[in-house]
Amino acid sequence: MEQKYEMLCLKNQICFPLYACSREIIKQYRPFLEALDLTYTQYIAMMVIWEERCLNVKELGKRLYLDSGTLTPVLKSLEAKGYLLRRRSKEDERVLLVELTPEGAALRDKAVNVPMQMAACSRLTPEEAQTLYRLLYKILGRTPGEE
Amino acid sequence: MEQKYEMLCLKNQICFPLYACSREIIKQYRPFLEALDLTYTQYIAMMVIWEERCLNVKELGKRLYLDSGTLTPVLKSLEAKGYLLRRRSKEDERVLLVELTPEGAALRDKAVNVPMQMAACSRLTPEEAQTLYRLLYKILGRTPGEE
DNA sequence: TTAAATTATTTTGTATCCAATTTAATTATA
């Protein structure tokens, strides 16, 4: 290939394997999450909601790097399954609060083994996973707990 | 948080930052790709087609980790823009060949600076990027050229 | 103090993704 096109190859891209890996791993989640009747997006949303019990859409979106355009249908679906309640804040009617239900809390016990099951599929050593984790959060520009 | 839920937190997931990073970087591509009237998916498809000049949907899908359900509309859209031709193979009518047009080849010269522009946005050192690259392809289980 | 600006969420429209089904062509086999 001509020199000037060298950088424009799939094999010289860093974003492409990131994109491919992300989708491949999410595909691996499928059988485990299907048993919980959750999609991956619903699963990571529930993960934050399990931790926080109650938070608003903006906060949730910041944690997940998703905007309300994506979250609105996801949260409506989780509400329809009975795992959370959506209600407007009393102090500020613009704010929508998302609150864990007892059914949602019960789901956490059913989900508790998913991380271990997924770890068993990993092709990386714990050290490699740790390195990857650090690099990914360097790209994201903030650590999970931050802000 | 209770010990038993410890692994079920966003901050202890490896897939989540992968998923978030992938989307964040694809978002960074947008202004550069908009100038070419391409989406990210169209861009990586063109990248393979620029290299191969002519290949079939199955081969393209293997390179991109995408199936024909995703590729069919992407390729129709690229054909509509005039960057490629879709035609059935003479030897096997089931196979759809995707062939670069002169317009598609010309687009390559307009895209040639995108990788450099994106590299300028990177928060990683070249060494870190190299490490990340290696780990991602370890997860994918095959190197870019392989198979 | 009320009109303008801002903010949080929803809606809309477009483009993926992907599982599952369908269609059409080819190959294998009884």
Added chain:
DNA sequence: TATAATTAAATTGGATACAAAATAATTTAA
């Protein structure tokens, strides 16, 4: 050689993603 099995794409249906516009509530500022 008919028929079954396989294969490559396309289609269908459901769930994201996300930009842009719309809606509604709150805050700012002239």
